[in-house]
Amino acid sequence: MRTVTSPDYLNCRFAKEVEEQLNNAGDLFFQAIANADGVPYQFIFGTGNEEGYYINVGYGIKQLLGVTPSEFTEPFFVRLIEEINPVSDDIPKARSESRERIIKGEIQKYKAEILVNTPDGVKKWIKDSAIPVTDDKTGRVTGLLGIFNDITEHKQTLIQLDKALERASESDRLKTAFLNNLPHEIRTPLNAIVGFSTLLGEPGQDMNDRMEFSDIITHSSDHLLEIVDDVLEISKIEAKIVRVIRKEVNLNQMFQRVYDRFKPLANEKNIILRYDTPIDEREIIIISDSYKIFQSLTNIIGNAIKFTKAGKVEFGFCIKEGKIEFYISDTGIGIAQEHQPNIFKPFYQAESSSTKRPEGTGLGLSIAKAYIELLGGRIWFKSEPGEGSVFYFTIPNERRLTI
Numbered sequence: 023m024r025t026v027t028s029p030d031y032l033n034c035r036f037a038k039e040v041e042e043q044l045n046n047a048g049d050l051f052f053q054a055i056a057n058a059d060g061v062p063y064q065f066i067f068g069t070g071n072e073e074g075y076y077i078n079v080g081y082g083i084k085q086l087l088g089v090t091p092s093e094f095t096e097p098f099f100v101r102l103i104e105e106i107n108p109v110s111d112d113i114p115k116a117r118s119e120s121r122e123r124i125i126k127g128e129i130q131k132y133k134a135e136i137l138v139n140t141p142d143g144v145k146k147w148i149k150d151s152a153i154p155v156t157d158d159k160t161g162r163v164t165g166l167l168g169i170f171n172d173i174t175e176h177k178q179t180l181i182q183l184d185k186a187l188e189r190a191s192e193s194d195r196l197k198t199a200f201l202n203n204l205p206h207e208i209r210t211p212l213n214a215i216v217g218f219s220t221l222l223g224e225p226g227q228d229m230n231d232r233m234e235f236s237d238i239i240t241h242s243s244d245h246l247l248e249i250v251d252d253v254l255e256i257s258k259i260e261a262k263i264v265r266v267i268r269k270e271v272n273l274n275q276m277f278q279r280v281y282d283r284f285k286p287l288a289n290e291k292n293i294i295l296r297y298d299t300p301i302d303e304r305e306i307i308i309i310s311d312s313y314k315i316f317q318s319l320t321n322i323i324g325n326a327i328k329f330t331k332a333g334k335v336e337f338g339f340c341i342k343e344g345k346i347e348f349y350i351s352d353t354g355i356g357i358a359q360e361h362q363p364n365i366f367k368p369f370y371q372a373e374s375s376s377t378k379r380p381e382g383t384g385l386g387l388s389i390a391k392a393y394i395e396l397l398g399g400r401i402w403f404k405s406e407p408g409e410g411s412v413f414y415f416t417i418p419n420e421r422r423l424t425i
Contacts, residue, residue: 298338321386330354
């Protein structure tokens, strides 16, 4: 657009000098844009789509797209585009349709976020902001004056924020379902404790009945204690107040303790339970948190036995690549494909009847994962529905230095 020249300017003794400064103002403006990390450009429409050409492209195009200003053409740019997201509803997504409406004067300000795949294979988000350039004589729109800005980091931040909000929303939803189900989980063992305690006090009960009632009360008490412990522990984990207490851990002795704990339950279900430890060392003693390793093992093995109707459950460990790698395998029902991405989420099983445990809070795997990561390890699994599962986790193989 050409401005009106004032009489004062025409009579100015420094008219030529000022005119030169005004002619150079465009260059200074482009430099100011480049200084603000933008890439200025001028674009002239051709007779058809992809027949236009760019002029006065800022040198920042090299850093942005990996080409020099002279190499930056409309066909080249169009080939890089994977997605166009207009910032307002009046701007079409299709580049060709936007071009037509700009030429007709229907779009006075063009703004869009464009996803490109650079020649180096790097995906970037670019904000394209442009205004039409009109020929003074004909009044026709001949091109655009615009700026490219790299907004990749900004877009990634927004995407991560959306994912975080989605995870938080999902967690709140699952937590609500869990809390709604918790009274039932607590009431079941509590009713058994109260009911069978009452029966114990009634006259006429023989010794066998009393022993059976006592076993039910003991089992229900253990179940109730497990529920309370899991709820308290997951609360501490989410509040990030769980501490790691490192001391000497004898893994062979720990495995024997785990085996002794679950052997009676395995016998009840006619399941083979066995464990394996490296035979090249009689005792392996590491420095770690004994309680967290033990709880992780019992949570996973407990799950394996609960969901195995026949066959066997095996667990063991080996030393691999400077780490202790544990495994727990079973011949149980396996994990359905749709549930596998969520299996370690807190409260997930409390909502789904197809994955809910026969008894318990459904927090065991979440607690195990949190413990293992606190110890500097990781956990993963392989599972096929109807063919069982194998859970693996690692912890650092940290030994006490001996002099």
